[in-house]
Amino acid sequence: MPKAKHDLPKGVHRVRRKVRAGYRWHFYAWRGGPKFWTDDVRKPSEPEFYHAFAEATTRPQPSKYMVPQMVDDFLSSTALPKAERSRLDLRKWGLRFAEHFKDAPAVIFEERGSRGEVNAWRAQWSHSPKQHDVAGTHAARILNWAVQEGKLAEHFCHKLHRLYEVDRSEIIWASSDREAFNGIAPDWVKRILCVACETGLRPGDLVKLTTAHVEKTPMGRRLHVRTSKRKRLAHIPITPELARVIDATPQGQLLILTNATGNALTPHRASEGVRQWRDKASLSSDLRLYDARGTAATRLLNNGLSLAEIANHMGWSIRFAANVIEHYARVSPDETDAVLVKLAQAKGGTK
Known part of the structure; x- marks a missing residue:
């Protein structure tokens, strides 16, 4: 049977x-x-x-299981990301979410009208599109977890509309920007921007660079780094400009980048240092330390890496990497011809 x-x-x-x-x-x-x-x-x-x-x-009784308890359960769960910065960010927005809905049972999010309630809550940050979108992202993350754990049957806050839209491939540190910046910035800040432009590493990886990451190769030297975001090994050729920074690191100092007093930097302090001196140099307020990655992509192409290698190192698609490099070449007249020739060769499958 x-x-x-x-x-x-x-x-x-x-x-x-x-x-x-x-x-x-x-x-x-x-x-x-x-x-x-x-x-x-x-x-x-x-x-x-x-x-x-x-x-x-059996789920908690709808009338007894309140939103603050749901948020607290989420923040105490194993669903939180490993990165400390991400955990702190989730906690900040989770507590804001819990405070706003403190008198509401969690079951309200099983109703279609709750979508409007969440949109009304995050509208208080409409003056800052990025914060507005982050608020919705974290609220949806908590609700997704609640559904997966059986605390809610469903929710209606998927794919909330976004206000923040920007294509940062158009934002790069051109040669003229770096010259203006280096003309007034103190040495410790100039070193940060230089290493960022030569390596393409994120601020979180920049501040961890040590002389132990330097390896000798048959043709020179390279940095051997495991990136913190994707945990990938990156092998970055040391350009002449990057070599000058590394070789100028004081004897006995392990960290390549430090603050003004020689102590360790945080990613935030490194970014803030660049921002402060960017403003003093009267450069575009759109420029960030992170945008040095476009400059780095061009430098890596000039040092013989293929587009696929550059894309893998940056965590980009090959098409995006090519677009960033092409844009950099067009706004840097002193490099346009040589870079565009190399880019055409790379697109054709040769170095």
């Missing part, structure tokens, strides 16, 4: 595991959910089995 297609309560995830005496079955409230029963038979029939399943899947 064929087995019934559905011989367990809907949603139960059953796993068979081998033991010394044969096999044993483990039952979970849902795939990835809590285990509520273990048995020697494939389909338990005892009433206790169904009672255990009901207890494992």
Whole structure:
């Protein structure tokens, strides 16, 4: 007699595991959910089995499970990202979300009208499109977690509209910008911008660079770095300009980049230092330390890396990398011809 297609309560995830005496079955409230029963038979029939399943899947009473409790459960869960900066950001916005909806039961997000409530909450940051969008992103992340954990049946805050749209491939540190910046900035800040423009590393990786990352190669030297965001190994050729910064690092100092007193930098302080002296040099307020990556992509092309290698190093698509380099060449007349020739060769599959 064929087995019934559905011989367990809907949603139960059953796993068979081998033991010394044969096999044993483990039952979970849902795939990835809590285990509520273990048995020697494939389909338990005892009433206790169904009672255990009901207890494992029972959500908190809608009238008692409030939004602050839901946020607290999320912030105490293993769903938080590993990066400290991301965790702090989630906590900040999660607590703001909980404060706004402190008198509401979590079940309100199962209603279609809750989408408007969330949009009204984040509208208080409409003057800052980036914060407006981040508020919605973190709210949706908390609600997604609540659904996955069975605390909500569903929610209606997916794909909230966004205000912040910018293509930063058009924003680069041109040669003239760097000259103006270097003309007034102190040495410790100039070193930050130089290393960023020569390596393309993010601020979080820049501040961790040490002389131990320098390796000798048959033709010179390179930096051997594991990036913090994607955990990829990057091998970056040391250009003459980057070599001058490395060689000028005081004897016995491990970190290549430090603050004015020789102490370790944070990513925020490195970015702020560049921003402050950018403003003093009367450069565009759109320029950030992060935008040095476009300059670095061009430098890497000039040092013989293929477009695929540059894209992999930057975490970009090959097309995006080519567009950034082409734009850089067009706004840097002193490099246009040589860079565009190399870019054409790279697109053609040669270095």
